[in-house]
Amino acid sequence: MAVGFDIGGTNLRGSVVDIDGTVIDTENLPTPSSLTAMDRAIARIVDKLASRNNIGAVGLAVAGFLDPSCNRVRFAPHLPWRNVEVKTRLEDLLGLPVRLEHDANAAAWGEYRFGAAQGAKIWTLFAIGTGIGGALMINGTIYRGSFGTAPEFGHVTVVPEGRPCPCGKRGCLERYCSGTALATTAKEIIASGEFPVGDSCLATRHAADSDTITGRLVMQCARRGDPVALAVFDSFAGWLGSGLSLVGDVLDPELIVIGGGVAAASDLYYDRAVDAYAAQLTGSGHRPLARIETTRLGGDAGMIGVADLARGLMA
Ligand SMILES: [Zn+2]
Missing domain, CATH: 3.30.420.40 (ATPase, nucleotide binding domain)
Structure with a gap:
């Protein structure tokens, strides 16, 4: 053992x-x-x-x-x-x-040996948790780059001068598409005043104590149909689609597996994210699409x- x-x-x-x-x-x-x-x-x-x-x-x-x-x-x-x-x-x-x-x-x-990526030749893991973890496997080998750091999907700049990232840059993909980003987006949407506070338990919680807004809470509220939380997942799904199309454009894999803690809520965003991915992929409609699956081994x-x-x- x-x-x-x-x-x-x-x-x-x-x-x-x-x-x-x-x-x-x-x-x-x-x-x-x-x-x-x-x-x-x-x-x-x-x-x-x-x-x-x-x-x-x-x-x-x-x-x-x-x-x-x-x-x-x-x-x-x-x-x-x-x-x-x-x-x-x-x-x-x-x-x-x-x-x-x-x-x-x-x-x-783990996914390659026992989970969603068994038998895949060129495929990537897109693990969404606090940030975004990425992995690339080619013919059964882990690709790590020359210095051991590849691939960092999460720190590609998607919004010039966008949200600050702990990595020191601004506008990194994971600031818009991660468990942490769910809370940030929720706070932005609440601050915009688009939804009356009384209509959203998330906005009510935010008014009482903004520190209680976490990605996990946004997921729970979305499941109860909270309008702010659903708008957060709209945004999240769009950014995830962008991220997947970026991976597809650069690496042309046969499979992308969505993993990490946010994968557990994939029913809240999967269809819209895949639609956004297919729409944004270069040459979309004229090339095969990678399969997009979610983790089978979870955490x-x-x-x-x-x-x-x-x-x-x-x-
Ligand atoms: Zn970053």
Whole structure:
């Protein structure tokens, strides 16, 4: 068996994954903020899982920049690793082979092996959560670019001088098409005064405390037919269509899989996003369209994928 770790900003989750990609045991801890506490937490989870299962390798899906050999974490905004050789460090600590992978690449591997992308030759993952995570696979290989950072779909400028992005630029796609963007767009629509406050529970909540407006709340309100929330998803679907057409124009994949936390609400935007994608794709109407599917492994894709990659080290 291999253990796959999903390392979020708040929660550290390790799961034992079997050869068919099924999660069979899980342990959680809060994500530590220091280097040594991170070592201890990972070792503790592996020890606990190893007391109940036969563990041969460990994989970690990391939200951050890795070197192309996947040994060193150069920078991970929500984690304590800054230019640290995490693979070597953890192999010494755990006495097991360790596989690091960028979280979007790990999720893509999971979908390719066990999920929506089985059998696909040239395909991309478009993972929409706090931001946008991207991955590209060609003939069963993860494409990472020359320096390990490809592909960054989320930070392509779509609105010159648009919304500020934590990356330092303005108008990046993920500022308009992400879980975070749902809240930003909701606040903009409410501020425009287009919808009377009394007609929208989202606007009422915003008037009481604007900090309570989150992507998750916008999703919940859209399901109840809230007019502001539905207008937010109109905007979101249009931007997602633009993003998908951009991916289609540059890479011409056969399949784009929509993943990440916002994929769970795909019924709220899928049809309109695919229509917008088809309308904006260069040469639309005169070329085959890529299939647009949603994740089959959901939030477990990265963990399942990186456990499977780690299993490859056990031979
Ligand atoms: Zn950006």
